[in-house]
Amino acid sequence: MSLKGALAAALTPYRAGGTELDEDAFERYAGFLAAGGVSGVLAGGTTGEGILQTPEERLRAITLLARSGLTTIAHCGAQTTADTVRLAAAAADAGAAAVAVIWPPYFRLDDRALLAHFEAAAAACAPLPFYVYEFEAASGYAASIEVVSRLRDRATNYVGLKVSDAPWKKFSP
Numbered sequence: 001m002s003l004k005g006a007l008a009a010a011l012t013p014y015r016a017g018g019t020e021l022d023e024d025a026f027e028r029y030a031g032f033l034a035a036g037g038v039s040g041v042l043a044g045g046t047t048g049e050g051i052l053q054t055p056e057e058r059l060r061a062i063t064l065l066a067r068s069g070l071t072t073i074a075h076c077g078a079q080t081t082a083d084t085v086r087l088a089a090a091a092a093d094a095g096a097a098a099v100a101v102i103w104p105p106y107f108r109l110d111d112r113a114l115l116a117h118f119e120a121a122a123a124a125c126a127p128l129p130f131y132v133y134e135f136e137a138a139s140g141y142a143a144s145i146e147v148v149s150r151l152r153d154r155a156t157n158y159v160g161l162k163v164s165d166a167p168w169k170k171f172s173p
Contacts, residue, residue: 003071003098003129005039009047012061021060030068040071042100046138046164050075051105055087059094066095073162076125077102077133081117088125099125100162102133108141115147115154122155130157135164 010033013025033041043065044050044058053061055078066072074096076087084101091099101121103114122130132151136142142165151158 007040010041012048026064044075063094073098085124098129100131100133129159
């Protein structure tokens with residue numbers, strides 16, 4: 001599957017002072033995005049505060065966005081590989097068209113552990129397209145080019161990067 005059109009970093013609508021998903025708002029929000037020319041979203045990324053949500057909240061938000069008719073890329077990165085794998089495996093059932101994963105923040109993984117993390121996530125969501133979500137400012141460290149290159153050789157559904165770092169020149173190699 002090839003992603004086409006304008007893709008937006010989706011927010012996650014909440015109500016009750018931010019304590020529960022505003023399920024009624026998802027369809028209106030998706031309609032607003034579509035009316036503005038957006039064809040797809042990254043659900044649960046930095047803008048959607050996915051890393052702060054429970055896995056159940058994230059899956060529900062992904063499901064609601066996917067049902068809206070927008071192409072939905074599910075951000076499934078979590079603090080642990082186990083949670084990342086669980087989210088990635090459930091993404092297809094939730095209606096996602098692809099999966100993106102940022103590595104666990106705070107505790108830095110070495111290249112061997114990071115490659116294993118990505119391989120497990122890619123395998124869990126296969127055959128959905130898999131993207132590495134590169135965002136050093138949010139995760140606290142960068143993925144090496146070697147890890148990304150090795151992942152390309154090991155995960156047949158790995159198709160690319162979602163790069164949020166600036167300037168792009170820093171990541172261009």
